[in-house]
Amino acid sequence: MAEITYRDAVARGIAQEMARDPDVIFFGEDVAKAGGVFKATVGLYEQFGPRRVRDTPISEQAILGAAMGAAMTGLKPIAEIMFSDFIAVCFDYIANEFPKSRYMTNGQTKCPLVVRTGNGAGSRFGAQHSQSVENWCMMIPGLKVVAPSSPVDVIGLLAAAVRDPDPVIFFEHKSLYAVKGEVPDGEILDTLGTAKVLRPGKDATILALALMVPRALAAAEQLKAQYNIDCEVVDVRSLVPLDTQTILGSVGKTHRLFTVEENPRLCGWGAEIVSIVVEEAFYDLDAPPVRITTPHIPLPAADILEDMVLPTTERIVETVRKSLNS
Amino acid sequence: MAEITYRDAVARGIAQEMARDPDVIFFGEDVAKAGGVFKATVGLYEQFGPRRVRDTPISEQAILGAAMGAAMTGLKPIAEIMFSDFIAVCFDYIANEFPKSRYMTNGQTKCPLVVRTGNGAGSRFGAQHSQSVENWCMMIPGLKVVAPSSPVDVIGLLAAAVRDPDPVIFFEHKSLYAVKGEVPDGEILDTLGTAKVLRPGKDATILALALMVPRALAAAEQLKAQYNIDCEVVDVRSLVPLDTQTILGSVGKTHRLFTVEENPRLCGWGAEIVSIVVEEAFYDLDAPPVRITTPHIPLPAADILEDMVLPTTERIVETVRKSLNS
């Protein structure tokens, strides 16, 4: 057992898989010699050498395309897209190539790769470097989409992603890189497609992802302490596959649903889950599900502005309290 | 009044606006001399000449980037992206440039442009040329997103899009190009952000878009004739701005909601609307809203397969009937 940062968990997860499987290679912009702009891949170049850990040009299409070609022919590449906003410059691979090749070829081809990317706000980087874009990927059939909230989940889910035979988009939250957590020694392997009930509760279900998870947990503590409202907090972790069993199970117990989403509102994962829950568990619900999201605007740079738009612990507390009191 | 095709309505709409405003220019791949691969822009080159109607290289990023630069500095460009699937190769402009520039500059810049694109299935083109990707745009804050279902709407909404001061993504449905409809003479100008109740009804609201509109209408006729179920059919037309008044108004009357979406299921516009309706009109609903979508898979090419995946009139009839009888 050791306490390590989310940032170091990334490097440890990659190292674990590279040590295990010589078919795993890793490349991206400034990831090798410099250890990545977020320092999340420090030491890998030294440990695994220039054949397996490579710096690329600023060519995101080439990075993802090359990952796909390598994956189709036997390797297990991990590719980094530095900021998730840049998925927009290589979206063809995400939307049209990775997820469709196996289906179109009636199962002839495979695409076992991982795209790691720094997602989310909190660094005052402004509208083009702060987005939460996991929904860009969730809406594409054929991908798997993961977003861990803690160091141990980073390692376990990254390992699961690398071993998964399908393309996995792995969203690391930039504002979690410095966060520490306990991590067991030895190999860690988790399971994709599993949500985690982080705090059991009976009055309401709060679903959260990535940076919103600690905020939801803090809100649940406050709601309990101040208002005696007992919330169940579920870390969704994996948007595809989606663990609807855990989600529906929780709502079946609490009869109330709140989602906490960092993404701008329209067509977010919360909308999808709400629509699943109302379609399948309408009569379980004691009240309308409520989505707590970033408003549907581009992200401002200034700290005072950025802090106002992301869902905060306070906003979660207020929203849940008002909804349950009404 | 004349009967014209949806295809011809595109050319007429563009011509109407180009004749009105010399700042309107139009460019894209094969759109000028050849009149477009869908023949939707035939005659424009002849009418307005090579300065205003231009063939471009296969450079979607340059096409959209150039449209943006021209729009920022005073023109009103209409750019064509041949198939909407190709939005993936120029998604940076859609996701990060058009919609964020005005906000980031605190209102200093403008971006009055229209991107026209051929959307949707039905031509047996397979997974990379058949998608309905309007949700890729709906989820991005700062865009406007339109998808007409009839020739008259094509002209009126295209005119509104061209005159709109914001970036508008205009989805033409490939399988509607050959469909005919009555169109009044003279200038036609519609309003963005307005849904249309195409068939009033009292038992259930069916929301549909583009190619799904005629199917929803046909389903409503069958439901009435065979089961005496009286459906209100609403053509959503504009995803952003979204006419929630009309939608909530209709649900307030019928107490039942169905969406008919061609897009693959996850995070579609239907999810967003369902989540709005349940949040704001939960107690109006007599039963869970139901989304009728294409399943969350890539699109197959073969006609027999493609026909099975898109929502059909039959599937709509069956879904509504079962839901109302249960």
Next chain:
Amino acid sequence: MSNSPGLALAGQPGVNDDIGEETRLKLYHSQVVIREAEQRAFDLFLQNLVKGTSHLSLGQEAIAAGFGVAMQKGDLTFATYRGHAHTLARGVPVEKMLGELMQRDNGLMRGKGGSMHLASEEHGVMGSYAIIGAHLPIACGAALRAQYRGDKDVSVCFFGDGTTNIGAFHEALNFAAIWKLPVVFVCENNLYMEYTPISEVTAVEHPAADRASAYGLPRIVIDGNDADVVYREAQKAFAKARAGDGPSLIECMTYRHSGHSRADPAKYRPEGELERWKEKDPIKVYRARLKQFGISDEAVKKIDAEVRKMVDEATEACKAAPEPSTDILFTDVYADGGWAWRN
């Protein structure tokens, strides 16, 4: 133009004999297979038996054949929507190709992919890509795997002149060059993108070759209608790739005899252009070549007849084949064979 021996835009062959009879017959056979299968696809389309779109390589056969014959087992093909020729050139049965176009259960992908997405992994055909430029980086990745593992296979990536103007082209070429990847980029310059002449939208005369220097590569333009020329250039590029000396970019001049796709009557062509290029028809050029090297008319006719018979049989097999079972609709989205995005 490169100074390969045998270069002859007008169909006048060289005099050397490095290729040999066996290979020449293979080159001819491959071209005839493509010609007959493509012509058949066109006829079947007119009979309404080919659905969706289709993009034929009639007139461009020498390129697919020249590379196909030069490729070894294990070498990988990455093609475009205009990929029937490149698929057939790897030995994929005509029946499976036509079956896919006709959306039958015997098709390469049982109708799930369609004409634009032919793939046959067992033949090294790693897919046909319908988004312009997408497969150039993908081919780099396959080559990266070969380099990483010390495999000796080469990835061959075919695309058109119009494709040279999209961003992915640029990224892939630089990527392949800096890492010296064993990949060969083959630009089939047929003078048009869809309906627009490439010269109207490109800043240089030779859209691929005139940009090779931007990636530190030599400028190569060859007669793409002469299978010997193509074959020799392919061999050079493959040898270079296998020796670890990196990628090649080869621009092959050619012309498509039919429209861009089935929907296109190709009215935009200047008068006489098609006729001039038909004089350089690769099949015609190659029949003369065989004659010149003393291969008998009978041998040629035998190949023609055999191929025709094979294509006829394939056609009948496709006509008789059932439509795909709708069971396959929900298979193979994911590696577990299914499509479940939830539990």
Next chain:
Amino acid sequence: MSNSPGLALAGQPGVNDDIGEETRLKLYHSQVVIREAEQRAFDLFLQNLVKGTSHLSLGQEAIAAGFGVAMQKGDLTFATYRGHAHTLARGVPVEKMLGELMQRDNGLMRGKGGSMHLASEEHGVMGSYAIIGAHLPIACGAALRAQYRGDKDVSVCFFGDGTTNIGAFHEALNFAAIWKLPVVFVCENNLYMEYTPISEVTAVEHPAADRASAYGLPRIVIDGNDADVVYREAQKAFAKARAGDGPSLIECMTYRHSGHSRADPAKYRPEGELERWKEKDPIKVYRARLKQFGISDEAVKKIDAEVRKMVDEATEACKAAPEPSTDILFTDVYADGGWAWRN
């Protein structure tokens, strides 16, 4: 290297006097403004008064200044995240730039954009773009408007060496070339992308200039640390653009003195490299130049002092400025001033 008069990597000027004293003083002034403002931004960052990221142009001032002075009113600037210099070079007050970095209400965009997105439409600064390559096509569009309307302004697009490897670079260059757009592409080759030497990831020595021929453009590499050289090259390019003769691609050799961004201590540089480039510091080079052309030390010191005072005042003004009002959070998503995506 181009043979512009005055070219001198080591700082030895030519002897001609086509530039003249007034312009030289402007060039010096502009460089000093950038130097002082950037240095101040760095100091304020150390005091924790600059938030978010910031990318300085210390050491690269001659490029922004040379182009900025050569630009006329109405000409348009398209910059990157490393855009403070190019913004200031158009006459934007230092206070407004620093205010934005400090996220104050007096900032250019009142804190909504941040350091990477400076824009000042009234000064012709049409934005700073933080997605590599995105603004090259956008600059083409502005130039297309100028051409279409017969306006005589030129669009000037600044970017780094690393940007030459992304697809949008390629698309924009070809697009500008085929339509002969009045746009000038300025590549500031500072030898590194973020932390990776450009030479490790690029197939040619000069990532921009060695690719110019791929777009039918002449190869231009200049000393980017000599404002005279830059100014002359800019004038040539602008004259070409205004004459309707199309785009230019100019590679300016330079070096950044600080790290890539505020987070970067730049440990990856080989020993001595920074020191060698500091000998070619553009301010140092230009002070020598002024001396050579007989401009007095006093004049120089006066400029230095005035600029320092101005930057001090700007700093104080920013420190005193309030934070942005949160009212602006929901303004200017759409042209109606608001953000309503529904009724």
